[in-house]
Amino acid sequence: MPEGDTVWRAARDLNRALHGKELTRCDIRVPKFATVDFTGRTVRDVVARGKHLLIRVEEEWSIHSHLKMEGLWHVYPKGGKWRRPAFKARCILETETSTIVGFELGFLRIIPQAEEDDAVGYLGPDLLGPDWNAEEALRRLRADPARPVGLALLDQRNLAGIGNVYRCELCFLAGEHPLTPVGEVKNLPRMVELAHRLLEVNKGRSTRVTTGSMLRDPLWVYGRTDRGCLRCGTRVVRSELGDNELEQRVLYHCPHCQPARDTA
């Protein structure tokens, strides 16, 4: 599932292929922008903002995309064989040497660069951004102390980059039940610091690891309903929490390692 680390890698790979390059082909397969053609224009840079990606064409336009659930960007040598069916392509860019294809992008539009701030300015501090600011993220999280921490972490207005896998794993690592109100989390600064560290160590690799063991068990609880909690073996509980995209609601936690708070 795409999270901040996935998008960071996409931006890195796209930058390698596109930075400073002139486009020899531009095919946007989204009805509203199908007539947009940046052929002959130069890509200035590609930046990730949380889970959003901005491909900047000269000083004027940005191709703004979000991977949502299934999206991905591939870079091929020009003319190379695609690893996904062509009908799933939403954006095709070509340079002298590379073909860049965005498949199944949940969201794609073209905006003037001057409007980037309206598009992504609402995001909280970017966990993988050059301007990461833990204090500001904490301030935003604490502004709604009654909100379940499992929801607050996923809210990109608080801090940007955490998706469903990380929110589950972070709650586990903090020993917090996902429904614990933010204001009652034992060590919120540590949780935020851990989020930053996990995304940083994972941004460079394709397997997302929170346990330190890439080969056997990369995750503590996420998706482990069949195998149990990696630490104690207790059956992992699968529930739902959230109101955005369907899969984002699915939550995993260990009732032993993450006991619910006594609300009496």
Ligand SMILES: [Zn+2]
């Ligand atoms: Zn456990």
